[in-house]
Amino acid sequence: MNDIDLRTKRKLKRRKENRRIILEVAEKLFVKKGYRGTAVDDIAENAQFSKATIYRYFENKLDIFTQIVMATIEQSQKDLTKIAKKNTSSEERLREFIQYILGYYQKKKNLARILFMERDLIKKFVEVERGGHFMHHFRKKKIPKNVDVMIDDIFNQLCKVIKQGISSGEFRKQDPKDACFLLGAIMRGFHFTGFNQVKKYSVEEATDLISNVFLNGIKKP
Amino acid sequence: MNDIDLRTKRKLKRRKENRRIILEVAEKLFVKKGYRGTAVDDIAENAQFSKATIYRYFENKLDIFTQIVMATIEQSQKDLTKIAKKNTSSEERLREFIQYILGYYQKKKNLARILFMERDLIKKFVEVERGGHFMHHFRKKKIPKNVDVMIDDIFNQLCKVIKQGISSGEFRKQDPKDACFLLGAIMRGFHFTGFNQVKKYSVEEATDLISNVFLNGIKKP
Amino acid sequence: MNDIDLRTKRKLKRRKENRRIILEVAEKLFVKKGYRGTAVDDIAENAQFSKATIYRYFENKLDIFTQIVMATIEQSQKDLTKIAKKNTSSEERLREFIQYILGYYQKKKNLARILFMERDLIKKFVEVERGGHFMHHFRKKKIPKNVDVMIDDIFNQLCKVIKQGISSGEFRKQDPKDACFLLGAIMRGFHFTGFNQVKKYSVEEATDLISNVFLNGIKKP
Amino acid sequence: MNDIDLRTKRKLKRRKENRRIILEVAEKLFVKKGYRGTAVDDIAENAQFSKATIYRYFENKLDIFTQIVMATIEQSQKDLTKIAKKNTSSEERLREFIQYILGYYQKKKNLARILFMERDLIKKFVEVERGGHFMHHFRKKKIPKNVDVMIDDIFNQLCKVIKQGISSGEFRKQDPKDACFLLGAIMRGFHFTGFNQVKKYSVEEATDLISNVFLNGIKKP
DNA sequence: TATGAATGAGCATTCATTCAT
DNA sequence: TATGAATGAATGCTCATTCAT
Numbered sequence: 001m002n003d004i005d006l007r008t009k010r011k012l013k014r015r016k017e018n019r020r021i022i023l024e025v026a027e028k029l030f031v032k033k034g035y036r037g038t039a040v041d042d043i044a045e046n047a048q049f050s051k052a053t054i055y056r057y058f059e060n061k062l063d064i065f066t067q068i069v070m071a072t073i074e075q076s077q078k079d080l081t082k083i084a085k086k087n088t089s090s091e092e093r094l095r096e097f098i099q100y101i102l103g104y105y106q107k108k109k110n111l112a113r114i115l116f117m118e119r120d121l122i123k124k125f126v127e128v129e130r131g132g133h134f135m136h137h138f139r140k141k142k143i144p145k146n147v148d149v150m151i152d153d154i155f156n157q158l159c160k161v162i163k164q165g166i167s168s169g170e171f172r173k174q175d176p177k178d179a180c181f182l183l184g185a186i187m188r189g190f191h192f193t194g195f196n197q198v199k200k201y202s203v204e205e206a207t208d209l210i211s212n213v214f215l216n217g218i219k220k221p
Numbered sequence: 222m223n224d225i226d227l228r229t230k231r232k233l234k235r236r237k238e239n240r241r242i243i244l245e246v247a248e249k250l251f252v253k254k255g256y257r258g259t260a261v262d263d264i265a266e267n268a269q270f271s272k273a274t275i276y277r278y279f280e281n282k283l284d285i286f287t288q289i290v291m292a293t294i295e296q297s298q299k300d301l302t303k304i305a306k307k308n309t310s311s312e313e314r315l316r317e318f319i320q321y322i323l324g325y326y327q328k329k330k331n332l333a334r335i336l337f338m339e340r341d342l343i344k345k346f347v348e349v350e351r352g353g354h355f356m357h358h359f360r361k362k363k364i365p366k367n368v369d370v371m372i373d374d375i376f377n378q379l380c381k382v383i384k385q386g387i388s389s390g391e392f393r394k395q396d397p398k399d400a401c402f403l404l405g406a407i408m409r410g411f412h413f414t415g416f417n418q419v420k421k422y423s424v425e426e427a428t429d430l431i432s433n434v435f436l437n438g439i440k441k442p
Numbered sequence: 443m444n445d446i447d448l449r450t451k452r453k454l455k456r457r458k459e460n461r462r463i464i465l466e467v468a469e470k471l472f473v474k475k476g477y478r479g480t481a482v483d484d485i486a487e488n489a490q491f492s493k494a495t496i497y498r499y500f501e502n503k504l505d506i507f508t509q510i511v512m513a514t515i516e517q518s519q520k521d522l523t524k525i526a527k528k529n530t531s532s533e534e535r536l537r538e539f540i541q542y543i544l545g546y547y548q549k550k551k552n553l554a555r556i557l558f559m560e561r562d563l564i565k566k567f568v569e570v571e572r573g574g575h576f577m578h579h580f581r582k583k584k585i586p587k588n589v590d591v592m593i594d595d596i597f598n599q600l601c602k603v604i605k606q607g608i609s610s611g612e613f614r615k616q617d618p619k620d621a622c623f624l625l626g627a628i629m630r631g632f633h634f635t636g637f638n639q640v641k642k643y644s645v646e647e648a649t650d651l652i653s654n655v656f657l658n659g660i661k662k663p
Numbered sequence: 664m665n666d667i668d669l670r671t672k673r674k675l676k677r678r679k680e681n682r683r684i685i686l687e688v689a690e691k692l693f694v695k696k697g698y699r700g701t702a703v704d705d706i707a708e709n710a711q712f713s714k715a716t717i718y719r720y721f722e723n724k725l726d727i728f729t730q731i732v733m734a735t736i737e738q739s740q741k742d743l744t745k746i747a748k749k750n751t752s753s754e755e756r757l758r759e760f761i762q763y764i765l766g767y768y769q770k771k772k773n774l775a776r777i778l779f780m781e782r783d784l785i786k787k788f789v790e791v792e793r794g795g796h797f798m799h800h801f802r803k804k805k806i807p808k809n810v811d812v813m814i815d816d817i818f819n820q821l822c823k824v825i826k827q828g829i830s831s832g833e834f835r836k837q838d839p840k841d842a843c844f845l846l847g848a849i850m851r852g853f854h855f856t857g858f859n860q861v862k863k864y865s866v867e868e869a870t871d872l873i874s875n876v877f878l879n880g881i882k883k884p
Numbered sequence: 885t886a887t888g889a890a891t892g893a894g895c896a897t898t899c900a901t902t903c904a905t
Numbered sequence: 906t907a908t909g910a911a912t913g914a915a916t917g918c919t920c921a922t923t924c925a926t
Contacts, residue, residue: 011906036255036257036258039898039899039900040899040900040901041899041900049907049908050907050908050909051900051901051908051909052901052902052903052907052908052909052910053906053907053908055900055901055902056906056907056908060900060901061899061900061901091440162439165439170440171439171440172439172440174439177420178430179434179439181420181422181430182407182430182431182434184410185406185407185409185410185411185414186403186406186407186410187410188406188409188410188413188414189405189406189407189408189409189410189411189413190406190410192409192410192413193406193409199398199399199402201402209399209403210403213400213403213435213438214434214438214439215438215439215440216438216440217434217435217436217437217438218383218386218392218393218395218400218435218436219312219391219392219393219436219437228926232888232889232926235889236888236889239889260915260916260917261916261917261918262915262916262917270890270891271890271891271892272891272892272917272918273890273891273892273918273919273920274889274890274891276917276918276919277888277889277890277891281917281918282916282917282918449905453905453909453910456910457909457910460910478699479699481894481895481896482895482896482897483894483895483896491911491912492911492912492913493896493897493912493913494897494898494899494911494912494913494914495910495911495912497896497897497898498909498910498911498912502896502897503895503896503897619862620872621876623862623864624849624872624873624876626852627848627849627851627852627853627856628845628848628849628852629852630848630851630852630855630856631847631848631849631850631851631852631853631855632848632852634851634852634855635848635851641840641844643844651841651845652845655842655845655877656876658879674885702919702920702921703920703921703922704920704921712886712887713886713887713888714887714888714921714922715886715887715888715889715922715923715924716885716886716887718921718922718923719885719886719887723921723922724920724921724922
């Protein structure tokens with residue numbers, strides 16, 4: 001009956017919306033207080049649900065975290081792919097890459113932090129994801145791609161841009177993977193600043209600084 | 222009597238040795254499982270002491286962590302100061318800096334991780350350290366310098382080298398602080414690699430890669 | 443809907459009932475083994491709940507104790523006020539006071555003991571109570587009056603009765619506060635009997651004894 | 664040999680002196696922080712001995728406490744016996760009794776507190792003492808009398824005075840034991856004042872107040 | 885004899901997760 | 906479906922007591 005159909009649809013919509021709310025709230029908390037510092041109680045309270053409800057939407061505390069991270073990476077993968085496909089010069093696209101990543105992860109700083117920090121977490125995270133045992137009745141949903149596949153893909157996009165720059169003569173001859181890894185490191189390092197960072201860089205300033213040095217070095221030619 | 226003296230000496234030595242063992246074990250665990258992930262019970266078990274004994278040697282879990290971090294930073298500060306004072310070219314010293322840091326922190330990777338991760342911790346850490354209330358009878362020992370002071374100092378050593386390079390004409394004109402911060406970021410980024418790092422760089426390879434790009438950029442001159 | 447209403451009511455009732463059980467059990471234990479001698483584990487076990495559940499009902503071990511003491515004092519304050527307001531002679535009311543206090547605190551002997559013993563506790567107790575920071579979601583409940591205010595009030599009720607007796611000519615001239623304090627001391631002393639008390643006094647016997655000596659002492663010949 | 668004899672004597676003297684120091688320090692601490700609040704570490708530190716040494720002089724924490732209490736009671740028993748034997752009137756001796764007890768226990772308030780409070784303690788205390796298992800090698804020493812025997816004795820001294828007063832016609836006819844128990848209660852009550860005691864009584868004031876009310880109450884008009 | 889070192893047993897408190905309604 | 910209630914398993918820390926020198 002159409003009636004049932006509509007009701008189901010409504011339900012599904014509400015479910016999705018609730019999921020979204022929980023994830024949003026959780027992300028804020030994870031970013032602010034870290035993974036271990038965030039209690040499921042906190043998430044529940046902030047999302048205005050009971051704790052048990054949270055567990056109806058997500059398998060695990062880790063599951064919640066996983067979803068957040070995957071969404072984040074997925075998004076950036078999409079956006080970066082777009083940039084890589086542009087017709088501008090390699091230098092230009094590189095600069096855009098940098099700007100995008102700095103900008104996108106600025107508000108998610110601690111999320112990245114967590115990802116790169118809590119090793120146990122990541123291990124479990126990857127296991128769970130790989131093992132794929134974490135589908136459960138209604139919660140079933142295809143995991144589009146593995147996180148590391150996505151990250152590899154991002155890496156490769158970047159690599160391709162550099163490779164193109166090399167063959168086009170924009171960049172000098174070198175191992176593009178090395179350069180690419182180094183660029184990744186620079187950006188990571190920009191996020192993981194200590195507690196005594198003297199100067200705060202805006203996204204623009206940071207983009208300029210990084211592109212400049214990465215492209216030209218600090219040495220007099 | 223000489224006899225007593227010797228016995229006291231032996232005892233002191235054993236105390237020191239035990240401390241060392243605990244710290245060593247704790248460092249390993251902190252590095253492996255993070256600060257919060259490491260229970261004092263774990264440390265005790267691995268060090269083959271009872272938990273209470275751990276508390277005879279250290280005031281706190283945080284105290285243990287503090288000691289580890291401080292020792293690490295202090296050591297690198299000393300070593301880097303030596304390098305900075307050498308009579309070689311700025312480029313050469315820069316390269317040595319990079320090599321030293323990469324090498325020294327290779328085994329302490331996650332220690333740095335923790336330091337950059339657990340914000341609350343660091344706050345307490347600095348407070349405790351400043352307040353200096355955590356000495357206890359035999360545990361007394363002067364804290365030579367504040368952590369942030371030490372870190373600032375390291376930063377400044379690096380800065381000075383770059384400044385000298387600029388005035389000597391080795392490096393082109395630029396804000397040395399920016400360059401310095403960027404170099405710091407690169408090295409941090411090298412440590413905070415994700416779980417999917419494709420290629421493992423030896424210290425030498427990494428040093429070459431970083432110096433090369435940092436000094437010359439990737440662009441064709 | 444009435445249905446929901448009823449269910450909620452039922453739940454609330456059970457909550458209240460559980461609280462009551464815990465408090466009852468805790469009181470018994472505190473009375474038997476003192477505050478420090480009673481572990482939250484003990485309370486949990488005797489109340490047939492898990493320790494964690496205890497913490498769902500009360501903020502703290504101290505909180506549990508606080509609730510017990512406050513309820514006790516509050517109750518006696520109320521009852522004594524009633525007695526004080528009666529129209530009988532001062533002598534009669536004094537006798538009732540004595541009888542009430544002896545009777546009411548007979549089973550709570552050690553509770554009073556604790557209160558008069560564990561000075562640190564009381565300090566915290568008063569602080570917490572004053573600061574009033576120890577409410578938590580459902581646990582919220584207004585603390586009607588401060589403990590010391592309540593105790594002062596009891597003292598004053600007693601004082602008033604004696605004062606009235608003096609002005610009515612029942613008692614001889616004297617400082618009512620002194621007399622009042624002395625009476626308080628007598629009753630306290632009756633509770634804090636050592637382990638070798640020769641004779642056990644029933645409430646009636648004790649009331650007679652105390653009234654007799656105390657009244658004939660302060661009464662006009 | 665005389666030589667050995669002297670040495671032994673010297674040793675014994677030192678032992679006694681050390682014991683005294685420990686007991687003195689412990690008493691202060693017990694009085695100030697209660698039994699449970701006082702750590703053996705505290706006692707050791709304050710007595711300037713190592714903790715292990717404390718255990719060479721005393722079996723137990725409880726043993727230390729026991730010794731203190733026994734010495735205290737023994738002393739008061741001796742002094743009170745002297746008073747009881749005086750040739751003054753019953754009233755006069757009663758007053759002296761009161762004054763002595765108030766004065767002697769003023770500085771030991773909390774000691775009495777502990778004795779009357781920590782029930783477990785007293786139970787163990789009595790058991791240990793009765794069982795008499797707590798002699799140990801050199802620690803052996805005759806316990807002159809059981810605590811309760813001593814306390815009974817004190818009670819009886821008091822009783823006798825009152826009895827004499829009754830037969831001499833100073834006091835009116837009554838059960839001397841009742842009167843005696845009541846007087847005991849008054850004095851106990853004077854020590855166990857709450858945390859909100861309005862007025863502080865000097866020993867003299869308190870003696871006057873108590874004697875006045877108590878004596879006028881039992882005295883023939 | 886005196887003591888520094890070591891420890892087992894215990895304690896208050898937290899939190900992710902399950903369950904009954 | 907949503908949730909309040911319940912809990913097992915940890916965790917950091919303390920302290921009386923024992924032991925080896």
